[in-house]
Amino acid sequence: MQARWAYGALLVVLSVAVVVLAVVSLSQGRAPLQIFDLLFALLGEVEGANEAQLDLGVLILTELRIPRMLLGIMVGASLGMAGAAMQGLLRNPLAEPGIVGVSGCAALGAVLVFYSGLSAQFMLALPVGGILGAWVAVLLLYALAGRGASILTLILAGVAINAFAGAMTALVLNLSSSPFAFLEIIFWQMGSVADRSMENIWLCLPLMMIGWFMLWRAAPALDALSLGEDTASSLGFNLPGVQRLVIGGTALCVGSGVAVSGVIGFVGLVVPHLLRPWVGHRPGRLLPASALGGAALVLAADIVLRVIPTDTELKLGVVTALVGAPFFLYLVRKLRQETL
């Protein structure tokens, strides 16, 4: 009973954090905007202020900052939830879309679609490319390291998938007709939600939502799975069905996210780990909590990089890696001590 109460409280706290961070996110940027005036203006209460200036501010808010904030939430939630689901399915604490190469393969899919010119003819091709790339990676990962493989096997599989995705991406860029392709993609792969438009949001949101729904549907089975595959089967859960939900859901939400925002690493690793003790170590409950936590983390990182006074904005993936990589090392060390 107490656990359920604590879980509810956790979700409330995380939701409040996401809302607060979202408002702070709207207030940060290169243009000096009076964010609350603008929000009131948006709600229709314009006070005689400088109209032209106000219009410009509203435009910056609606066309630049709101898409940026929404995309941060969407991508963060996707990564957090996908990380929690993969860790639940593989019963492996180091499974994370970035580390095991799912994001890298999604990037490869997006790059392929993009530089072949397919996405210029047919916009939806970009997220679909990302999703297919992510899907292939999750399938490969499951084939190589599914069914209770050791942590070592998982990481090795991830290294192989990542290396393959990196090499193929380089190959595609090598063959690209645009001499600037390399530079573009190097920056793009560092991940960013800056200067995106509502078009990007409409492009990936429906696909992402299907992904979230599939992962959410897998939650009860993931709880059962934490007791072992045999127990889960005897409780009446259809294991291949769960696998399909998690693999498909991860591919949909991570793939479409990567296609618009590039690779943002470590979110799916850090967030579920920090939240796991708070949900009574139940993988099913970890999913919604990690979605909120991931959204909060990406929003916070995106705020940090705008607050740091650098001439050129840092990339989002760089900031999450600065936090995530040491955390990853810490986890590796901790796991090693446990197995010794």
Next chain:
Amino acid sequence: MGPQRVVSLNLCADELLLLLGSPQQIASLTWLVKDPALSWSAQNAAAFPSNRGHVEEILLFEPELVLAGAFTASTTLTLLQRLNIPVLKLSMPTELQQVKAQLRQVATALGRPDVAERVIADMDRRLDKLASAAVMVPGSRRPVAALFQPNGLTATAGSLIDHIFDMAGLTNLAVLRDLPNYGRLPLETLVFDQPDLLVMSDYEQQLPSLAQALVRHPVLARTFADTRRVVVPAQTWTCAGPNMITAVEILHKAMRVHVQDRVNAS
């Protein structure tokens, strides 16, 4: 009689070689100069063999002179040096005087200094014509222009393009905002500051490019009317040479139109 079998390893060197050398002197150009999206000399370049800057290819031409760019791989240059092949390494001029000096330097190395003088005289003639078309700017405030290229790249203080803006009578927003070298112009700054003219380059528009998405962002369509946009073909200022005057002419004309509009409006 200048050097024979001259090989160029750099797009900008290609253009200078085509402009200043005689066709008999040219042994090979890079593959880049044959791309009409990158170079206006693509047609003239078509007849010559291409190279991709590998030392083995270069040696096959038995060059008496190699023209290299500022960023040609240093391993290549060291090798050529060891093989006693004379190399002229071009710098990257950032203002008109340096451009002229480079034209003279390359023409002299090719044994044709008079060609450089002809090219320079023509450049000066075109600039004089612009000076006579100058307009009175009300309140002596020069129009502000911002270059916005794919990925938000802009031209900052001390660059050739900044110099071209200056020659066209424009103030560069990136300089006003004190952006660092090779800086990016944040989309938000661009929208908020509302420069008088938005300058874009047309290169890459036909090619698939992620970076292009930024240039196509709907917020730009909503804040910059077509009359405030100027498209400068990238071939004009990718390399320092007489083509840069074309960029100055295009920008100068846009500046005059803008000032005229302002006068009419007031």
